Amino acid sequence: MAFQQNKLTSRKLVRFYLGEIHKLNPILRGVIEVNPDALLQADKADKEKKAKSLRSLEGLHGIPILLKDNIATKDKMNTTAGSFALLKSVVPRDAGVVRKLRKAGAIILGKASLSEWTGLRFVFPYGWCARTGQGRNPYVLSATPCGSSSGSAISVAANLAAVSLGTETMGSILCPSHFNSVVGIKPTVGLTSRAGVVPISPRQDTVGPICRTVSDAVEVLDVIVGFDKRDKATRTASKYIPRGGYKQFLNANGLKGKRLGIVRNPPYMFENVSVQPQVFEHHFHTLRQGGAVLVDHLKIANIDVFFGSTGVEALEAELKISLNAYLKELVASPVRTLADVIAFNNKFSHLEKVKEYGQDLFLQAQATKGINKKTLLKLARFSRNGFEKLMKKHKLDAMVAPTADIIHVLAIGGFPGIDVPAGYDGKGVPFGICFGGLKGSEPKLIEIAYSFEQATKIRKPPSFKP
Template identity: 35%
Template sequence: MFLCRRLLTVNVLALAVLSACSGEPAQEDQPQWMDARTALNALNTGELSSQALVTYYLNNIARDNRQGHELAAIIDVNAQALAQAQALDAERAAGTVRSALHGLPVVLKANIATADDMPTTAGALALQGHLTNRDAALVAQLRDAGAIILAKANLSEWANFRGEDSISGWSALGGQTLNPHLLTHTPCGSSAGSAVAVAADMTLLAIGTETDGSIMCPAAINGIVGIKPTRGSVSGEGIIPIASAQDIAGPMARNVFDAALLLDGILTPEARSRFQQPLSYSVDQVPDLQKVVLVRAYDARESAFAPVFDQLTDMFESRGVEVVQLADWQAPREMGAAEFEVLIYEFRRDLEQWLQDYDVAEDVNTFAELVAFNNTRGEAALGPFGQEYLEQAAAVDLVADQASYQQALASSRQLAEAMLNEYLQVQGADAIILPSYSKAWPIDPDSGDGFGFGTSGPAAISGYPSITLPAAFNGILPLGISVVGLPWSEPTLLSLAAELERELDAYQAPQFATAAP
C-alpha cells in the first residue's frame, strides 16, 4: 500500500512560505525548485520551517507520483516525516542544530534498510512488506545529523541485477518510473526513483546506490548531479547488495553544493579524517589545476557534447591549464567480462548474507528460493523480463568458484585502474572529464534498455570517485558530463565540478513532456 495516498491535500501556506523565501512568486504550474543553500538560510532566519518544507514535498509526491504525471518515483512515504520535522523545528527553536542537514528531507533508495514502517525491498515482490529492525549505517548517520527520511524511492528491481533485457526504473512493487523531462523515455537505473524524485522536485536531496552506473546514469539522464564516492568512503552496511567489491551509496541533488552537503553527512570516520573539512567547503574554492584530460571520443555519437568540450577547452586554456584531448576511449572487453564474474559471485555471497542478517522470511532468503518464488508468481513477480542473473547466482559454488573469482577481481581492478592511471598518475592529470551517458531512450518493455553508451565502468570497478553534472541537452533530454579522479580526490573534483556547473549553466527543470517537440 502506498502511504502517500494518505497525505493531505496541497498546503497552500507551505507553498506561499517557500515562495517568499525565494523572492519569486509561486505559480500553479511552476513549483519552487529550492536549493539547499536557500533552504538553510531560510531555516536559520526563521522564514521557513522544516515542517513547511516537508509538507511541500509530500504534496508534490501526492500530486505526481501515482496521479498527475504518474512518475512512480516513490514506493513508500514516511508516515512520521511531519512529526519528525516538527520535533527538529523545536530543537532548532531551542538553539540546537545538529548539522547542516538539520531539518532537511532526504529520499532513500528502497534497497537501504530503515528501522521504521517503510519496507526495505529492492522493489522485489519476494520482499514485499519486509521491515528491518535496524537502520543501515548511513541512515543512522543521517538521523543523527538531523536529516528527515522523507520516503523510499523506486528502483530497477534488485538494483538492476535480476535479468537480461531489463527495463531501467521498473520493479514489481513500484512499477515503471518515468523520466520527468520526457515521460515516454527512460529514467535509467538502478537509482531511477532517487534521481526522478530530485529532478521532479519531490525532494531536496536523495541517496542512490551504484555498482556500475546506477548513480551516474540516472543522474545524467534526469539532468541532476550525482556523486559516486571513493570506494569505502561510505558504509555499505545495511544496503541490499549486489557486490561489495563495487557497491557504494552516494548523493543525488540538483546542484553540486547540495550533493556535497549530503555526502558530508554519510562519510565514514576514515573518510572524514582524510578530508579534514566538510566537502561542501570545496564547492566554493577555486580549483587548483595543472592538467585535465577531455575525452572527445563521443563527439560524433552525441553531437551536443562537441560544443561543450570546445567551450571547456577554451576555458581551461585561458586559465593556463594544460588540456589533453582524447579521441579514443574504450574499455577493454576483458574488463567487463571479469567484472561480471565478480558481480555474480559476490551477488550469491553478499545478498544471501544480507537476507539472513536482516531476517527475511526463510522461504525467500536464498537464491534458490527467490528463483522458485518468482517462477511460481510468474508475471506478477517477473514483469516484462527474466531472472537470468538470479539463476546464475544460484548456481555459483562459493568454494569451487573462489579461485576463478579472485582472479577475475584482481584482473578487473587492474584493467580499470590502468585505464585511469595512464592519465591520472603517469601523465599527472588532476581529472578526466568525459560524457557520462548518451541521452535517454524510449521505454520499451519488449526490447529492454536501449543504451547508447556509458562511461561509468572504469571508475566503478576501480573504486575511484566520479561526479556527473548537467552539461547540455539533446532537444529536451539532458546530457551530463563526468569528472573522475584518483581515490580520495573528492575535494578537487567537487571544486572542479562546481566550476564546470558555473561555466556551463546547463541545469533546467523538467518539462514533463508527453511527446518530444
C-alpha cells in the same frame, strides 16, 4: 537560510513535498512509499530549532531526504529493493548512512523507486520495479530515466524532494543523474558505509547523494562519510576524508591549474545526429577558460575489458554470496537466499512480470560456484595498468568525459566520479558531463565540478514532455 529567518519550518517543507509526491508520483513513479512519521520528525526538528539546540545548526537538520529502496530503515517503512519478495521483511537496524543522517537531524521522507534489485535481476527496462512499475524521466516521459537509482534522480529532478541518496555498483548514480539533469556523486568505495544496503559487490558498491546542485550534494556527502564498524572498507577509506570536510572545496575558481584528461579512444558513444559533440567541445573550451589544462587524445589501456563480460561474471558471483548473507541477517523475511527470491518470482510471476522481463541475471548468479580470485586479480591489474597508470603518468587531477563513457572504468576500480548537468538533446532529453579521479580525489573533483557548474548553470526544471 529560510529556516534561519523563520520564514520556513520543516513541517511546511515536508507538507510541500508530500503534496508534490501526491500530485506527480502517479505519473513519474519515483517514490515507492512515504514515511508515515515524516511530519512527526519535522515537528521534532522545528522544536529543536526553536530551542536553538546544537544539532539544529547542522546543514541537513530538518531537511527531508529520500532514500533508494535498497537502503535499510528500522522504522515503519519497508526496504525491498523494489521487489514484492522483501515486502514485510524486517531489517535488524538502520543502514550506516541512515544512522548518520538521523544523527544530523535529517528527516527520512520516504523510499525512492529503482531498477528492481538494483538492476541485477534483468538488464532492461531501466527504472522498472514491481512495487511501482515504470519510473519516468520528468524531462521527456518516454525517455529512459536510466538506473538503478532511477527514483532518486527522478524525484530530485521533479522536486519531489530536495535531496536523495542513491547507490552505485556500475553506473547506478552517475547514469540516472546524467539522464535526469541532476548532480550525482559516486564516492570512492568505502568512503560511505554499505552496511544495511541490499548488496551486489563489496568491491564496487558505494552510497552517494543525488541532488540538484553540487553544493547540496556536498552537504549530504559531508554527513554520510566516515567509519562504520559494520563495513570494514570504511576503515581504509576514512583516511581520505579531509579535515574540515568537503564544503571547503566549493570553490568557484576550482578549475584553475587543474590538469584534466580527455580520452577519445574508443570514440565517444554519441548518436549520429546528436548535438553532444559540439556541446562537449564548447564545455572543453569553458574548462580551459576557467584555467584548467586539458590533456587531450588519451587512451586507457585494456579499455575493452571494462566493457567486456569479465566484470559482469565477477559481479554475479559476488551478488550470490553478498545477497545470501544480507537476507540471512534479516529479522524476518519471506526469502532467505537468492534461490528463494528466484522461486518467489516464479511463483508470483504476474506480480514480478517474469514473462515480460525474466530474471536472467539472477539465474546466472545462482549458477556461479564462488568467486574466481584470478578474475578479481585480473580486473584489479587492468584497472591499475589502465586508468590509474594514465592518471599518474600525465599527472592528471581528473578525467573528463560524457558520463556513459567513463562509468565502467570508475566502477571496476572503486574510483569516485561526479556527474553535472551538461545539456539537452534535440528532443529535450538531458545529458551530463562526468569528472572522475583516483581514490580519495573527491576534494579536487568537487572543486572542478562546482567550478564548471557555476560557469555554465545549465540545469533547468523538467518539462514533462511526452
